[in-house]
Amino acid sequence: MTMVTNETVNNWVREMAEMTKPDEVVWIDGSDEQLEEIKKVALKTGEMIALNEEKLPGCLYYRTNPKDVARDEKRTLICTRKEEDAGPTNHWMAPVEMYAKLRKLFDGSMKGRVMYAIPFSMGVVGTDFAKYGVELTDSIYVVLSMAIMTRVGQPIIDKLNAGADFTKCLHSKAQVNEKEKYIVHFPEDNTIWSINSAYGGNVLLGKKCLALRIGSFLGRKEGWMAEHMLILKIEAPNGEKHYVCGAFPSACGKTNLAMLTPPDYFKKMGYKIQTVGDDISWLRVGDDGRLYAVNPENGFFGVAPGTNEKSNPNALKTTRKNTIFTNVARNLDDNTVWWEKLDKNPPENGEDWLGNPWNGKTSTEKGAHPNSRFTAPAENCPTIADEFFTGEGVPIDAIVFGGRRAKAEPLVYQSKSWDHGVFVGSAMTSETTAAAKGQVGVVRHDPMAMIPFCGYNMSDYFQHWIDMGKKMSDPPKIFHVNWFRTDEKDEFIWPGFGDNLRVLLWMLARCKGEADAVETPLGYEPRPEDIDTTDLDLDAEDLKKLLAIDKETWQDEIKGIEEFYSQFDKLPDEINEAFDALKKGVEAL
């Protein structure tokens, strides 16, 4: 390996090592040999466990501290010099103060351990979209996970040596002290410091921290967008290709939609779905006035529970080799993994995510944590699209916003324009999930699924969306979906998963001006007969229920939006106008 010769990089690494005092600094060159050696160390110390080499070749098992199983939003800060630049929806502290506080925590935090220095790229190295970073960490789990989730190796070192900008990422697991956990972003310094956590969302710093929080900050400055969006490719029977981005909050269905398996009826017709990305999109306006997206990641950090041969066979196949499983249950008989709803055959001789003996046949406790995860290489995915590998950007036909709402939100509607779509995104709500620490199932506002991930003032973020719209002559159409509406028995009405293709096809037909719709206060909705329900056990009554808009419910929703908006000093006029129109429309129902 050519060493890093960029003195800015080296001086920074030296400075961080002087503070954290590791026994040694090891540069990650991305080679299989080096990663194998490092893996051996983790197996020897028991930090990680090797799984059944025949059934799950190259797979590892890892367990975090039981209190450290999700993102911790209260402990996540945006430290801009001015508080208003972080905005009312982010936690903030002045950088000087925060650095002082963190320096004390990082002082000697790597004593007795190795500091690994990982040069990485978000995006395909050398493309317009790519951004580089170096993560310093004392966790082998982080090293092996970053080697899956990002691009690592010589080409990135070459870029750094040629003087490329890079995000300075520092992580120390320290003692995993709950009270001193911090995930801190200094956007103005292109710097991220994370301490006392081992959960992916808090420590794989290329992902939510760089690709979304720092990314959104850079995107506003540089005229592009970093969004919490999957990217899906739909190939129609006539060979036409379409690309759709979807923003849903954490654990609300991005990975599943990105890897969707068409129902047999559509498969036979010749529809094909491919996956470009499952979590993050970086978007730029092309010379032709359209919006282009790439997935800057190199792997999937997916929710394990609920993943099975029926719901998401592609995700399951993706995890059959070279995958790291975190906080799932183990089958001790054959040294494999298990999680809720994987199959109907939980291990009798098992171990739960806490490491306790667990009999899945008799226990009433869950075997896997609800936010247990798999970290799997994108190249394993049977439906991975060629466009993922070029990193060139795919033209987006539609953007889909979505939330998890038992009531209120209909199955699908289309916004009336880009600006109206920005309003729809800004007013998004969803029930909280196990992906973040705190109560589950509470409805909260989560604009564009970015409330935990926007690296600057959210009202400026809304304005940035409006401004991006002005740069496009042919912007994507914006839709809103809800797969999670429930009936009187609290059961999901819509079958979801592969059947979501039926809704996507209505959207694409709308994009092409080939489908009817009815105008409602929310936007354009399909009539029940506009959704193709062939082979589906769902009658027109169910679809009516799924599409219904209830006046009283929406009067409450409007109050909620008003309250949410009240924290912002300024909102784009376009949003205020769309909100006024919604209020009038609901009153007239």
Ligand SMILES: Nc1nc2c(ncn2[C@@H]2O[C@H](COP(=O)(O)OP(=O)(O)O)[C@@H](O)[C@H]2O)c(=O)[nH]1
């Ligand atoms: N009912 C229903 N559940 C879904 C659907 N899509 C995903 N889920 C479940 O929601 C959880 C999170 O899904 P995932 O795709 O991993 O969400 P992500 O975190 O946004 O990528 C999993 O337990 C899924 O099984 C759907 O269309 N309908």
Ligand SMILES: C=C(OP(=O)(O)O)C(=O)O
């Ligand atoms: C990885 C995370 O989210 P998602 O469920 O969106 O993948 C996370 O929230 O830490």
Ligand SMILES: [Mn+2]
């Ligand atoms: Mn996901």
